[in-house]
Amino acid sequence: MKKLIGPFTQILPLPSLSLKGVLRDEQLHIIPNGGVLTENELILAVGDFEELRKANPKAEIEEITGSQVLMPGFIDCHTHICFGGKRAKDYAMRIAGKTYLEIAQSGGGIWDTVTQTRAADEAMLTELLVQRANRHLAEGVTTIEVKSGYGLSLAEELKQLRAIKAAAAKTKAKMVSTCLAAHMVPKDFNGSQREYLEYVLHELLPVVREENLAARVDIFIEQSAFDAENALFYLDKAKQMGFEITVHADQFTTGGSKVAVEVGALSADHLEASGAAEIELLAESNTVAVTLPGASLGLGMPYAPARKLLDAGACLAIASDWNPGSAPMGDLLMQAAVMSASEKLTTAEVFAGLTYRAAAALKITNRGILAPGMLADMQAYPCADYHEILYYQGKMKPGKVWTADFNDFGISQI
Numbered sequence: 001m002k003k004l005i006g007p008f009t010q011i012l013p014l015p016s017l018s019l020k021g022v023l024r025d026e027q028l029h030i031i032p033n034g035g036v037l038t039e040n041e042l043i044l045a046v047g048d049f050e051e052l053r054k055a056n057p058k059a060e061i062e063e064i065t066g067s068q069v070l071m072p073g074f075i076d077c078h079t080h081i082c083f084g085g086k087r088a089k090d091y092a093m094r095i096a097g098k099t100y101l102e103i104a105q106s107g108g109g110i111w112d113t114v115t116q117t118r119a120a121d122e123a124m125l126t127e128l129l130v131q132r133a134n135r136h137l138a139e140g141v142t143t144i145e146v147k148s149g150y151g152l153s154l155a156e157e158l159k160q161l162r163a164i165k166a167a168a169a170k171t172k173a174k175m176v177s178t179c180l181a182a183h184m185v186p187k188d189f190n191g192s193q194r195e196y197l198e199y200v201l202h203e204l205l206p207v208v209r210e211e212n213l214a215a216r217v218d219i220f221i222e223q224s225a226f227d228a229e230n231a232l233f234y235l236d237k238a239k240q241m242g243f244e245i246t247v248h249a250d251q252f253t254t255g256g257s258k259v260a261v262e263v264g265a266l267s268a269d270h271l272e273a274s275g276a277a278e279i280e281l282l283a284e285s286n287t288v289a290v291t292l293p294g295a296s297l298g299l300g301m302p303y304a305p306a307r308k309l310l311d312a313g314a315c316l317a318i319a320s321d322w323n324p325g326s327a328p329m330g331d332l333l334m335q336a337a338v339m340s341a342s343e344k345l346t347t348a349e350v351f352a353g354l355t356y357r358a359a360a361a362l363k364i365t366n367r368g369i370l371a372p373g374m375l376a377d378m379q380a381y382p383c384a385d386y387h388e389i390l391y392y393q394g395k396m397k398p399g400k401v402w403t404a405d406f407n408d409f410g411i412s413q414i
Contacts, residue, residue: 002059005402006035007049009384012071013370014355020283021313023348030386034070038376041404046370064400067384071351072370073142073377073403075358076332078246078269078290080180080323081132082125082160082167083150085116087325091298100252100299100326101224109224110150110184113324117150117160125163130170132322132330137173140379140398141332144173145319145362147218149180152189154203157181161213172403174377176362178246179208182219182226182234193226197234205241216266220248221256228255235263244363250274250304251295261285267361269319271304272296279305283312288361290317291353293339294327306343317361318353334394347390375404 011034017023035049037056045052053061090108094100103109117125129146136144146164151157161177168175181200189196208214217238221231225248235245245263249256251270257278260268268282269290282289291304309316318339322330329335332354340350356368367375379398381389389396 002037002039002044002056003062004035004037004049004052004056004059005062006052006064007033008035008064008070008380009067010034010069010386011036011046011370012069012351012386013046014072014351015369015371017348017352017356019357019360020315022310023346023352025346025348028348036070036370036376036378041376043370043372043374043376045372064380067382068380068399069383069386069389070370070378070380071386072355072368073379073401074140074332074354075143075362075364075368076136076141076320076322077145077267077317077358077361078292078319078321079145079330080147080149080321081144081330082129082146082148082164083113083117083324084120084125084128085113085324087112087328090325091328094299104224109325111187113150114152114186118156122159122163122166125160126166126170129163129167133167133171133173133175136330136332137171137401137403138397139331139333140401142173142377142379142401142403143176143359143362143364143367145176145178147178147180148214149183149218152181152183152186154207157204158207158213161208162211165213172405174403176216176364177214178216178218179205179214179243180218180220182217182231184220184225193230194233197226197230201234201237201241205238205243209241214243216244216246218246218248221259222248222252228259231256231259232263235259235265239263246361250278254278257282261287266363267317270295271309272301274305274309279308279312279314282309283314288317288357289314290319290361291339292319292321292327293335294329295321297335297338298326298328303339303343306339306345310345310349315357315360316349316353317358318350319358331394333389333397337390337393340390341393347387350390376402377404378402
């Protein structure tokens with residue numbers, strides 16, 4: 001049955017905006033007194049509410065009262081929200097002056113979360129993930145990428161990935177699973193970087209493919225994780241197996257973004273250390289530059305050069321990096337709003353980075369804008385002017401979130 005939702009004071013459908021480069025707020029198409037016509041949770045039309053009602057007299061009406069601004073649901077294209085335990089001690093050490101590497105060497109860091117995640121069973125990981133996904137959903141995030149990477153063994157990585165798949169069936173938020181077994185060489189693995197990556201390729205990824213647990217792989221390229229040469233080897237092999245590629249790149253040192261572009265990765269994520277050469281490389285490629293302001297806030301380090309990336313012509317997405325160590329807050333809108341003030345991003349650039357440009361980082365084509373044929377993943381804010389959404393720097397949350405009852409776990413079959 002057709003349903004007409006409205007009237008909204010303003011609708012920001014975000015159609016017909018460029019995928020790459022600078023966006024001006026004047027380019028935003030605003031529909032006043034608008035409505036959205038849906039059927040089977042797909043959008044049929046977006047336009048003037050009264051005109052849609054007259055043209056569809058038998059449509060069920062979901063009446064919206066008061067001032068409300070409607071826009072697409074947010075897409076968080078980089079999270080680590082399948083984990084056990086906390087790392088509050090890491091944060092205390094960090095604000096006391098310890099570095100990322102010093103914390104890891106003292107027993108904190110990624111390995112601390114690996115230990116705590118291994119101690120949790122699949123049911124517990126599933127329950128915790130559903131709780132976090134539902135919090136994200138209530139804050140307007142309707143699609144969430146979720147990585148493994150806190151198992152770092154065959155059994156434990158499969159436990160994480162199976163928990164992600166189980167959680168996807170228990171929440172209205174849509175999930176995209178990514179295998180990040182190449183997060184670091186586990187401390188209990190007796191071998192080199194190359195030997196561990198061979199283990200992942202030969203032992204883990206065939207099972208991931210067989211059980212359709214993820215269609216994507218990721219790797220952390222950094223001094224504390226994997227070097228560029230071994231990353232290239234791993235990503236080439238994974239791509240030959242049919243996996244899509246994304247990369248943790250240029251967080252503390254450069255080199256990762258070059259690997260990402262060379263292998264044709266969907267995205268290069270972090271980029272805090274990216275300089276002029278890396279910016280130019282990303283801008284000239286089809287790899288989405290994913291900035292993670294939550295990590296900058298959590299680590300007390302500069303943001304990725306978002307303004308320079310856009311000015312150079314890159315496709316810029318914004319994600320939360322929600323994880324228990326460097327980005328525990330997980331408030332995507334707040335992080336994006338605060339970064340926009342520092343990096344001088346327009347409202348249009350921020351909203352694009354949270355919606356259709358983030359969709360491109362996940363190779364999703366059926367959400368991120370409000371247009372005929374798209375999923376009815378939407379959120380409405382209790383205000384009369386869309387400028388207020390960023391003005392309150394994340395303090396204003398959506399009063400209503402709609403998400404189509406459709407969970408394309410993994411996005412594509414391998």
